[in-house]
Amino acid sequence: MQLSRSFLEEKGKALPEKVLQFGTGVLLRGLPDYFINKANNQQLFNGSIVVVKSTSNGGTDAFKQQEGVFTQIERGYENGQAVERTVVNTAISRVLSAREEWEEILACASNEAMQVIISNTTEVGITLMPEDAHAERPVSFPGRLLHFLLKRFETFNGSKEAGMVIIPTELIVDNAHKLKAILLQLAEMKGCSRDFCNWLQEANDFCNSLVDRIVPGKLGATETAALEKQLGYRDDLMIMSECYRLWAIETSSERTKKILSFSAADAGVILAPDINKFRELKLRLLNGTHTFSCGLACLAGFATVKEAMQDETFAAFVAGLMMDEIVPLVAGGNISTEEARTFASQVIDRFRNTYIEHLWINITVQYTSKMVMRNIPLLEKYFATNGSAPTLMSLGFAAYLLFLKPGAPYKVEDDKAGLIVAYWNRQDEPGWLEALLSDKSIWGNDLTIYPGFAETIHMYLAMLTGSDASDILRSVMDKRSESV
Numbered sequence: 170m171q172l173s174r175s176f177l178e179e180k181g182k183a184l185p186e187k188v189l190q191f192g193t194g195v196l197l198r199g200l201p202d203y204f205i206n207k208a209n210n211q212q213l214f215n216g217s218i219v220v221v222k223s224t225s226n227g228g229t230d231a232f233k234q235q236e237g238v239f240t241q242i243e244r245g246y247e248n249g250q251a252v253e254r255t256v257v258n259t260a261i262s263r264v265l266s267a268r269e270e271w272e273e274i275l276a277c278a279s280n281e282a283m284q285v286i287i288s289n290t291t292e293v294g295i296t297l298m299p300e301d302a303h304a305e306r307p308v309s310f311p312g313r314l315l316h317f318l319l320k321r322f323e324t325f326n327g328s329k330e331a332g333m334v335i336i337p338t339e340l341i342v343d344n345a346h347k348l349k350a351i352l353l354q355l356a357e358m359k360g361c362s363r364d365f366c367n368w369l370q371e372a373n374d375f376c377n378s379l380v381d382r383i384v385p386g387k388l389g390a391t392e393t394a395a396l397e398k399q400l401g402y403r404d405d406l407m408i409m410s411e412c413y414r415l416w417a418i419e420t421s422s423e424r425t426k427k428i429l430s431f432s433a434a435d436a437g438v439i440l441a442p443d444i445n446k447f448r449e450l451k452l453r454l455l456n457g458t459h460t461f462s463c464g465l466a467c468l469a470g471f472a473t474v475k476e477a478m479q480d481e482t483f484a485a486f487v488a489g490l491m492m493d494e495i496v497p498l499v500a501g502g503n504i505s506t507e508e509a510r511t512f513a514s515q516v517i518d519r520f521r522n523t524y525i526e527h528l529w530i531n532i533t534v535q536y537t538s539k540m541v542m543r544n545i546p547l548l549e550k551y552f553a554t555n556g557s558a559p560t561l562m563s564l565g566f567a568a569y570l571l572f573l574k575p576g577a578p579y580k581v582e583d584d585k586a587g588l589i590v591a592y593w594n595r596q597d598e599p600g601w602l603e604a605l606l607s608d609k610s611i612w613g614n615d616l617t618i619y620p621g622f623a624e625t626i627h628m629y630l631a632m633l634t635g636s637d638a639s640d641i642l643r644s645v646m647d648k649r650s651e652s653v
Contacts, residue, residue: 172404174236174259184209186262187216189277189317191223191288191310193232193264199241199384199410201287201338204438206260208431216284217262219277223290223310229264231405237261239406242388242396245413245525246518252412255400267313271306274313278320284428286314286335288348289380295339297351302358311351315359318352318373322365332372334425336418338380342448345375345419374425379447381415381455383525384408413519417444446504450512453499457543458491458516461565463532464572467579468638474527478520482643488517489649490561498550530579533572537585537611540569545612548619558625560649567629568638570605585611602627 170176188205190197197220208214220237222229238261243254265274277283288294290310301312318333325331337344349370356366388396388409397403414437420426421442432438439447462477465486471477478484491513500506519525544562551559573581573589592605603623606616617623632641 170402172235172238172240172257172402172406174238176402177238177257177259183262184215184217185282186219186277186280187214187282188218188285188287189274189283190218190220191286191294191313192290193220193222193229194289195384195386195408195410196380196382197287197289197338198239198258198261198406199408200380200382200414200416201336202258202260203241203256203410203414204416204435205431206256206258208434209260211434213434214431216282218260218287219274219283220261220264221274221313222264222266223294223313229266232261232264235404235406237264239408240396240400240404242407242409243412244409245411245522247412248514249518254412268306275317275320278317279324281325281331283321284334286317286333287338288314288336289338291339295337295341295344295348295351297354299355299358302355311348311355314348315352315355318369319361319365322368327364327368327372329368329372332368332374334374334376334420334428336376336378338378338416340380343377345377349375374420374422376425377419377444379415379417379444379451381447381451382410382413383519383522383527384410385525409524411519411522411525413515415439415447417441417447419444443503446502446508449504450499450509452543453495453547454491454509454513455516455519456539457495457547458487459532460536460539460543460569461490461562462487463529464536465565465568465638465642466529467533467572468568468633469642470639471529474520474529474532475523475525477529478517480639482639482646484517484521485646485650486561486564486642487520489646490565491516494551494559494562495547498547498554534582535585536569536573536581536583537589538583540566541612545614545616548616548622549614552619552622556620558619558621560645563622563625564629564642564645567626567633570626571630571633602630 202218205214205218238257238259241256241258243256245252267274288310294310296309298309298312301307301309304312307313307316321331335345337348341347352369353366356369386408388407393407416437417439418429420440426440429440432440466477492510496506496509496513500509548562551562570589573583573586574593575590588611592601595601603617606623609615
């Protein structure tokens with residue numbers, strides 16, 4: 170049988186529609202919708218979600234046939250232990266097409282119970298399209314949101330209590346602030362009243378947010394068939410996700426905290442006046458570790474993250490890199506050592522997840538920009554603190570340089586690779602590496618001012634060039650363990 174509310178015998182249990190969600194993507198279903206469903210099951214939120222399908226790709230047939238119900242399979246590691254959970258999510262009440270059901274979407278603005286707006290329209294979704302200011306049927310997310318808020322303002326005569334909590338989840342720093350600025354620009358272009366503009370700014374809480382969960386989406390056909398046989402129903406909307414989950418929402422409003430009552434259902438939802446520390450943890454420990462590791466992993470012949478983490482030596486490299494070299498640099502200020510170590514342990518669990526096919530070669534895309542943004546600040550801080558070259562970060566940096574050496578058998582996708590290649594073409598000249606490391610146009614600083622860094626990179630490049638990367642990694646880790 171097909172999964173649906175009827176199949177679950179949930180007719181008559183409809184909850185008031187409290188959330189308007191722009192986007193049907195797996196990240197939204199696997200994270201915000203997951204939290205709301207969990208809170209509903211604990212009777213903490215008691216609200217359902219109206220989903221707006223913004224794109225023209227595909228239809229809403231599967232959602233309508235299954236009445237918004239879908240299965241989520243959580244797979245991965247928690248505290249070092251393998252975990253698999255099956256969740257049936259009933260939080261979605263309706264899925265409406267922005268192209269074909271715009272009037273029904275606007276009608277949601279008249280629903281007094283509607284309090285929250287969530288979006289994930291990709292990074293390009295939060296952009297200004299001036300033509301939407303006067304369009305009857307706007308096509309951009311900000312344009313649609315402005316029309317919705319205008320309708321709500323008019324329906325409730327500008328009542329502050331009718332203001333919405335607006336939480337974009339697009340992967341943009343200060344995503345809500347940028348969305349708000351675009352809405353105000355559109356409102357000015359449209360000639361909206363001063364009263365509306367004041368209401369837009371004062372009655373609505375635009376909350377920056379950070380989301381973090383890998384949701385690959387659909388399982389393979391064979392695995393889906395096996396699971397459906399086990400579960401006893403067919404589900405065309407079934408998705409898979411890792412176990413780790415984080416939704417950090419920036420707000421200081423007590424009203425907002427009360428509205429977002431689903432936050433009490435799971436420790437993965439965090440309401441805080443400043444979410445920058447969560448961004449810093451992710452940027453340095455997860456993204457930074459990826460960037461220090463990916464070149465070395467490719468040179469050592471590992472295709473995926475999970476494959477590398479099954480290798481004892483590489484797993485020790487990743488753990489040592491995070492726990493011993495990066496954690497002490499991240500800890501401080503509003504991030505405690507315990508918080509940093511806990512986050513690092515969670516990252517190790519995530520890297521070990523055997524259900525996630527994360528290719529190292531994909532992580533090397535725009536390698537130089539990632540190295541500069543994520544890891545050069547870590548190197549600078551390490552030298553300021555320790556005064557000597559870090560063993561594992563230096564090895565990762567040397568592997569990065571070697572990865573970009575001309576003539577590699579893999580595809581390099583890095584807009585700034587030419588800057589590094591130009592120096593590699595001078596490798597027969599004395600001082601070529603020092604010239605590269607001192608190039609402020611690449612690094613933003615002269616890396617040769619750090620004691621022993623150039624010499625350490627020289628040493629590791631010579632070792633990696635002359636031998637198998639796996640052997641060099643094993644040698645470095647063995648020597649390191651002897652000195653600890």
